[in-house]
Amino acid sequence: MSYELHKRNANHLRLLGKVLFLQKNHHEETPVKQDVAALCAQLIRFDTTNFGEGNSRGEAEAARFIHGLLRGAGYEPLLLGPDDKRSSVVVRVPGADRNLPGLLVHAHLDVVPAEPEQWSFDPFAGTIKDGYVYGRGASDMKDMVAMTLATLLDWAASGTKPRRDIVVAFVADEEDKGDYGALWLVKDHPELFIGVEAAIGESGGAATILTGQDGAPVNLYPVAVGERGTLHIRVRATGTSGHGSRPVEPNAVKLLISALDRVGNYRWPLTLTPIVRAYIERTTAALGFAADLTGEDGVRAAIEAMGTAGTVAGVTVRCSSTPTVLRAGYKVNVIPGVAEADIDIRALPGTVEETLATIDVLLGEGISREFLSYQPPTSSSTQSHWFAEMAAALTRHDPAAVVVPYCMGGGTDAKAFAPLGISCYGFSPMGADPEERSAAGVHGIDERVPVASLISGQLILEDFLAAV
Structure with missing residues (x-):
């Protein structure tokens, strides 16, 4: 084992121990809130590069880390995959009303390859500085993994229960065909998604600040519906x-x-x-x-x-x-x-x-x-209460929000879940950074996400999941 890999593994264990200690020893009246930026940085330190054609690394280690956090918080997550190197984590959070249709939240653990010689820093160092979290996966999509995980840990600490069942899937292999991730889960374990009516995943709900014809700012929040x-x-x-x-x-x-x-x-x-x-x-x-x-x-x-x-x-x-x-x-x-x-x-x-x-x-x-x-292409209704609740959560955070539907040019794991009859939306919310920083470097170099956007995004996501 290389020194760098040994050091990263030691850091993973220290963070896991710290989080579990906080979960166990927090005062009930003042539960500890998760540091979503630190959690995102820690997830980046798992090199989960997907090279395609069945060749990847690190997904199982990242999945075991998440599985351990969730178990420590009192959940009953499942760690599963087609082999011991390609693992996903699925957990169902029971809602107050089990008769309501469930909601799926999905986020992928793998990332595309990085070419370190082109970067200004180690792509897997998970550095936080200058108001950004830096590293491969920062904005595709360990930001959403961190926001979702932080929400679940906060709920466990505070005793919060959602209105309906929330199924969360942290999956492998999205950056290739999905054969070892979402497609495998749907084919081999469709029972995990029984009762789920809608899903949210990557690419949507992030603030885009434009300038109107009158010179005034327009806070646009596109939500993917196709x-x-x-x-x-x-x-x-x-x-x-x-x-x-x-x-x-x-x-x-x-x-x-x-x-x-x-x-x-x-x-x-x-x-x-x-x-x-x-x-x-x-x-x-x-x-x-x-x-x-x-x-x-x-x-x-x-x-x-x-x-x-x-x-x-x-x-x-x-x-x-x-x-x-x-x-x-x-x-x-x-x-x-x-x-x-x-x-x-x-x-x-x-x-x-x-x-x-x-x-x-x-x-x-x-x-x-x-x-x-x-x-095949996917398409979901903009007239559903799911879309309305996403818009409501964004507007509660930003009263000036203009929420619009859009169609993605590429694709996500939504295509794997849609054949189950699930209405799929791209909703991985991010608020605007007050100093006009923005996410950058997706599938490119020097990938990063603003800390302020991560924090606001997690609050919007938690608000939506609690209210929907």
């Missing part, structure tokens, strides 16, 4: 193999390159789903603009008027198809008979069949395709 579908396909071109000095037809590499050029450069038609339309209309209205969404020019102008809030709108007004992986050949003077590529396709709700038909036309003859993975 996600584009994920269609990962592998395409294969077949041709005639031969000597590199004697060109042959058909040439598998040339066929594949031409097909990828058509797929990658295709401009998908403008498609305004109800969720995306609502997001653009409500956001521009809050900014003081009258959006004209009757044509391409009007949509483009509206998205530009939204400022930073227009980024996600620009992604979700169309489907997308992006070639990402190429495989062909083994020697420079040999023409290969087969060439393959992987393509990442994202389809808006209601467009999957049309999207695949278009892909087949773009690929053309001589190209076959197969699914690597397929998770």
